[in-house]
Amino acid sequence: MSVLLEIRGLEVGYGAIPVLQGIDFDVEEGKTTVLLGLNGAGKTTTVGAISGLLKPWGGTISFEGERIDGLEPPALVDRGVTLVPEGRRVFPALSVAQNLRLGSWTKRKRGAELKDAEEKVYDYFPILLERRTQMAGTLSGGQQQMLAVGRGLMSLPKLILIDEASLGLSPALAKTVFNIVDRINADGTTVIIVEQNVGVLKHADNALVMEKGEIVYRGSGEELRSGDELRRTYLGGGDEEAAPAVARPTPAPAQAAAQASAPATSDDEPRSRRRSRARRAGKPGTG
Numbered sequence: 001m002s003v004l005l006e007i008r009g010l011e012v013g014y015g016a017i018p019v020l021q022g023i024d025f026d027v028e029e030g031k032t033t034v035l036l037g038l039n040g041a042g043k044t045t046t047v048g049a050i051s052g053l054l055k056p057w058g059g060t061i062s063f064e065g066e067r068i069d070g071l072e073p074p075a076l077v078d079r080g081v082t083l084v085p086e087g088r089r090v091f092p093a094l095s096v097a098q099n100l101r102l103g104s105w106t107k108r109k110r111g112a113e114l115k116d117a118e119e120k121v122y123d124y125f126p127i128l129l130e131r132r133t134q135m136a137g138t139l140s141g142g143q144q145q146m147l148a149v150g151r152g153l154m155s156l157p158k159l160i161l162i163d164e165a166s167l168g169l170s171p172a173l174a175k176t177v178f179n180i181v182d183r184i185n186a187d188g189t190t191v192i193i194v195e196q197n198v199g200v201l202k203h204a205d206n207a208l209v210m211e212k213g214e215i216v217y218r219g220s221g222e223e224l225r226s227g228d229e230l231r232r233t234y235l236g237g238g239d240e241e242a243a244p245a246v247a248r249p250t251p252a253p254a255q256a257a258a259q260a261s262a263p264a265t266s267d268d269e270p271r272s273r274r275r276s277r278a279r280r281a282g283k284p285g286t287g
Contacts, residue, residue: 033193205221
């Protein structure tokens with residue numbers, strides 16, 4: 001696989017306070033990369049810089065071999081880089097369908113592709129099709145997260161950055177969202193997902209662990225998941241089923257959310273096999 005995104009010596013901060021300390025990493029085309037770490041590690045700052053919301057102090061960001069650091073967010077979305085921000089940030093007074101159409105605004109002249117994208121979003125998240133006329137502000141937290149991801153997909157991204165997809169969700173619903181991320185990736189979109197939930201490692205090709213603005217571990221998702229000592233050292237977590245979140249403050253109880261009905265996948269099934277099966281089946285919830 002070729003390198004889609006290349007980060008070299010990236011330095012970013014807020015005001016006079018530095019956050020990223022000159023980090024380097026690559027993201028391969030067609031892969032899912034997870035950024036893991038505690039609060040304040042620099043994960044959101046990293047995707048903020050990639051998506052153009054934050055201007056780098058130093059270093060370079062290259063996408064498809066061209067420098068993109070310094071470009072404004074609309075230009076980056078036009079090139080195929082889309083951020084699904086932490087906290088969902090849907091438009092509460094607009095319907096589900098209207099939220100999705102807003103996601104497609106920069107690509108509005110590509111009608112046939114957008115129609116296919118909308119059908120695919122509703123295939124990933126059938127509950128959104130059922131509630132397409134419902135105001136987004138009346139959806140449950142889980143449904144709003146689905147809508148936020150769907151809105152991002154409507155911009156026809158080559159690279160989608162998903163910040164804290166599982167925040168505030170029940171373990172079961174978080175697993176559903178991660179399975180959908182598998183399908184999105186299997187359908188050809190490169191994914192960077194920011195998480196504190198170690199359960200995401202089952203769905204990651206590559207894992208980067210961040211601490212105090214630096215990358216302290218890089219390897220495969222499976223290596224980090226199966227290496228108990230590695231996980232304890234870098235994440236401080238125990239059993240991922242018993243403690244799915246990494247030192248995260250206890251969120252408010254997640255609202256009930258309708259989940260896409262689908263056959264369950266084995267937690268120990270290799271990611272490559274899940275991806276292959278997702279391509280063949282193309283059914284909601286298959287990961």
